[in-house]
Amino acid sequence: MARAAGCPFDPPPKLRELQDEAPLVKVDVFGQSVWLVTRYDEQRRLMSDPRLSSDVTKPGYPNQQPVQLPKDDDGPGIGFILMDDPEHARLRRMVTAPFMIKRVEAMRPQVQKIVDDLIDDLLAGPKPVDLVQAFALPIPSLVICQLLGVPYEDHDFFQVNSSILLRTTETIEARNKARGNIGGYLHELMGDKLENPKDDLLSGLAERVRAGELSRKDAAGIGVLLLIAGHETTANMIALGTLALLEHPDQLAKLRDTDDPKLIASAVEELLRYLNITHNGRRRAILEDIEFDGQILKAGEGVIFPNDIANRDPEMFPEPDTLDLTRDARRHVAFGFGVHQCLGQPLARLELQVVYGTLYRRIPTLRRAIELDEVPFKHDGAVYGVYSLPVTW
Amino acid sequence: MKVIVDQDKCVASGQCVTAAMDVFDQRDEDGIVVLLTDTPPDELAVDVHQAAAVCPALAIVVED
Numbered sequence: 001m002a003r004a005a006g007c008p009f010d011p012p013p014k015l016r017e018l019q020d021e022a023p024l025v026k027v028d029v030f031g032q033s034v035w036l037v038t039r040y041d042e043q044r045r046l047m048s049d050p051r052l053s054s055d056v057t058k059p060g061y062p063n064q065q066p067v068q069l070p071k072d073d074d075g076p077g078i079g080f081i082l083m084d085d086p087e088h089a090r091l092r093r094m095v096t097a098p099f100m101i102k103r104v105e106a107m108r109p110q111v112q113k114i115v116d117d118l119i120d121d122l123l124a125g126p127k128p129v130d131l132v133q134a135f136a137l138p139i140p141s142l143v144i145c146q147l148l149g150v151p152y153e154d155h156d157f158f159q160v161n162s163s164i165l166l167r168t169t170e171t172i173e174a175r176n177k178a179r180g181n182i183g184g185y186l187h188e189l190m191g192d193k194l195e196n197p198k199d200d201l202l203s204g205l206a207e208r209v210r211a212g213e214l215s216r217k218d219a220a221g222i223g224v225l226l227l228i229a230g231h232e233t234t235a236n237m238i239a240l241g242t243l244a245l246l247e248h249p250d251q252l253a254k255l256r257d258t259d260d261p262k263l264i265a266s267a268v269e270e271l272l273r274y275l276n277i278t279h280n281g282r283r284r285a286i287l288e289d290i291e292f293d294g295q296i297l298k299a300g301e302g303v304i305f306p307n308d309i310a311n312r313d314p315e316m317f318p319e320p321d322t323l324d325l326t327r328d329a330r331r332h333v334a335f336g337f338g339v340h341q342c343l344g345q346p347l348a349r350l351e352l353q354v355v356y357g358t359l360y361r362r363i364p365t366l367r368r369a370i371e372l373d374e375v376p377f378k379h380d381g382a383v384y385g386v387y388s389l390p391v392t393w
Numbered sequence: 394m395k396v397i398v399d400q401d402k403c404v405a406s407g408q409c410v411t412a413a414m415d416v417f418d419q420r421d422e423d424g425i426v427v428l429l430t431d432t433p434p435d436e437l438a439v440d441v442h443q444a445a446a447v448c449p450a451l452a453i454v455v456e457d
Binding site for chain 2: 048089092093096097099100101102104330331335336337338339341342343345346
């Protein structure tokens with residue numbers, strides 16, 4: 001579904017029509033008939049239902065391409081994002097500790113320094129400058145590299161391959177190759193962590209491999225997942241969030257004129273809700289018949305949850321299409337809902353709080369250097385955002 | 394008000410800690426929820442209900 005021309009921050013109008021029509025509607029996608037869940041309450045209830053599976057090989061899972069999972073000894077594991085419990089929970093719990101609230105909060109000074117240093121570089125450099133390459137991508141890449149123990153000097157390699165992998169208009173061969181490249185890289189890096197463990201997340205996984213709790217293949221798969229999810233998503237929120245604020249100067253002014261951590265945290269939640277960058281919807285397969293509000297959802301059918309339209313459900317968020325940094329948006333589903341909800345959300349929040357709380361105060365005259373309709377939006381991205389954003393001040 | 398948590402369901406999203414840090418904490422080894430008090434004072438009711446509402450794993454039950 002396409003967004004409306006001139007409304008780059010809003011979900012496709014067709015989704016709003018379907019939401020008005022019913023909370024669950026049958027639609028045809030990928031040559032199959034699937035349930036589309038359009039409203040907030042119904043999305044939360046179904047996304048937390050264990051009778052829905054994230055396993056792409058299950059009958060009914062909505063898929064663009066026939067599924068070919070990596071074979072044995074053929075690249076990294078798939079990562080727990082596409083697994084069901086109990087294996088999903090077993091693997092996920094191996095990497096939850098570094099994302100605990102207090103451990104993430106302890107990273108605030110180092111994230112602040114990264115942001116401050118990059119703003120120093122911006123101010124000292126030429127303008128206009130592409131905010132994506134000079135600021136939005138480096139911040140989460142530097143942070144996730146430190147956390148995982150990935151050498152930052154390899155950032156061009158993993159950024160380019162991630163970008164191919166997440167571009168839905170690339171061929172499936174190109175996307176698989178990109179994933180294979182990052183997987184091979186992580187597999188090799190895991191070998192290094194096995195030999196020379198350090199105090200980082202990948203070394204923690206290596207320890208599990210040594211202890212026989214985890215295969216090296218699954219460890220590399222988890223590494224791929226965390227490295228990609230750790231930099232692409234937040235980078236898009238930084239650049240797209242900045243653009244959205246520049247288009248809403250009254251809201252931008254609220255951030256520029258405050259150092260109140262509560263208002264900054266509230267702004268982050270509202271921008272997550274409003275922009276909902278994972279705009280392709282979460283997908284699931286139904287494992288057994290579910291009676292749901294008088295309807296039967298049958299085993300073997302597929303379900304898609306477009307979280308972007310749930311976050312614009314007027315029953316939950318009054319005047320949902322208004323960006324209001326002071327509203328209480330904390331119950332949004334931008335990170336999904338249920339056991340697969342984003343693992344890295346505390347880190348994403350920290351990074352966004354530091355960025356949104358710093359950038360516009362330090363560069364109060366920040367503005368677009370091109371027209372809005374010239375901005376290259378990621379309509380074909382698995383994650384929404386902008387490919388570049390020339391800015392000046 | 395009585396609070397019950399289910400550590401088996403918990404997925405360590407940590408949102409309960411953000412919502413009500415005087416009531417919820419996380420285990421050092423894996424971030425799984427730890428209840429600091431199962432009978433928090435009434436002035437924390439709004440925060441505790443918020444914590445239950447944002448828990449993605451439905452691992453928090455509040456009995457008023």
